Amino acid sequence: MISGKKVIVAVSGSIAAYKVAVLVRLLVKAGASVRVVMTPAARDFITPLTFSTLSKNPVLSDFTSDNEGRWNNHVELGLWADALVIAPASANTIAKMAHGVCDNLLLAVYLSARCPVFFAPAMDLDMLQHAATQTNIHTLTARGHYHINTNHGELASGLVGDGRMAEPEEILASVSNYFGQPKTLAGKNALVTAGPTYEALDPVRFIGNHSSGKMGFAIAEELAHRGASVHLITGPTHLQLVHANVHVSRVMSAEDMYNASSKVFAQSDIAVLSAAVADYKPVAKAVQKIKKTSERLMVELTETVDIAALLGKQKHHGQIVVGFALETENEKANALKKINSKNFDFIVLNSLNDAGAGFRHDTNKISIISKTGDEKKYSLKSKKEVAKDIVDVIVKEFHHD
Secondary structure, X not given: XXXXXXXXXXXXXXXXXHHHHHHHHHHHHOOXXXXXXXXXXXXXXXXXXXXXXXXXXXXXXXXXXXXXXXXXOHHHHHHHOOEEEEEEEOHHHHHHHHHOOOOOHHHHHHHHOOOOEEEEEOOOHHHHHOHHHHHHHHHHHHOOOEEOOOEEEEOOOOOEEEEEOOOHXXXXXXXXXXXXXXXXXXXXXXXXXXXXXXXEOOOOOEEOOOOOOHHHHHHHHHHHHOOOEEEEEEOOOOOOOXXXXXXXXXXXXXXXXXXXXXXXXXXXXXXXXXOEOOOEEEOOOOOOOOOOOOOOOOOOEEEOOOHHHHHHHHOOOOOEEEEEEEEOOOHHHHHHHHHXXXXXXXXXXXXXXXXXXXXXXXXXXXXXEEOXXXXXXXXXXXXXXXXXHHHHHHHHHHHHO
């Protein structure tokens, strides 16, 4: 599955660097072309000669090579790769990646890369559990990078716990599985809406909701993995998605989202409407910030544009349109009403009554309901895994037709 792929293995300063020699050997044996980049600190743990011998390519560590100051083109290297694997990823390197620091060649390559990024942390237990490290890891996963979890075991400090870098075979499997995903949606165009919409009250305040956009971003990424060309239209969110098959448009209000969606809907074979669109907006937006002048403030609201209903009316033969329903009561009955009124092929239902589901979580618990009322329930999973389940159903719908 990885044969013929171009892989950069980026090694940062950690005792786990010795394991990466095995990873490089496994990648080469699997048929990948491998280039190794090291931080200066990584050279204290393992020699560049080891990696150059195993990869059959020169190892780069500095911005220039030889006495003549020949430039190591980090931009060219970043664009060359089909995958960037950072292993081991030390706490220091993870922090720099999260904050865009560029003080060594590895980080310059990272900032230049357009390919999928995999990172395998390695550090002591307390460093891994520190709130700063956990925040940095969350930042990287929110960008769409692939976090290869640490293992539990004895650490270099003598402590026992999480922090051991994943084994080379596990890292190889993560990268191979990414490329091994069948391109069952190659040639298909997909529209995905994600995140909240904000409806302005005045230049400062808005009506919105707690949607993070994580579910929609995960679906867009999974569709792209299956070969689809994806247009992701997202409301306000800090999430980022870098994928050659994904074009991201950022909008603010429901009307903005509808206008952007309607431009690409007719050409879309698939539409997944996962955005949490605000149902109401102020009749009038105040030109200046509303001042606190009394205990009560009356704001007149009107309905926002119903994106799903309008697009459903435009649906043509061969299109698959997927809706979402986040409910707090009468969940299935409300979801079935939406399927029929908005012309969905199926709807993804989740309930705020289920722990770990709904807004802001990294997990979700869903049911998928068809037009006929057939319901398939899924267990609590990461949103990336939930996205795979949803896209599996989309693929089956195409094969059914």
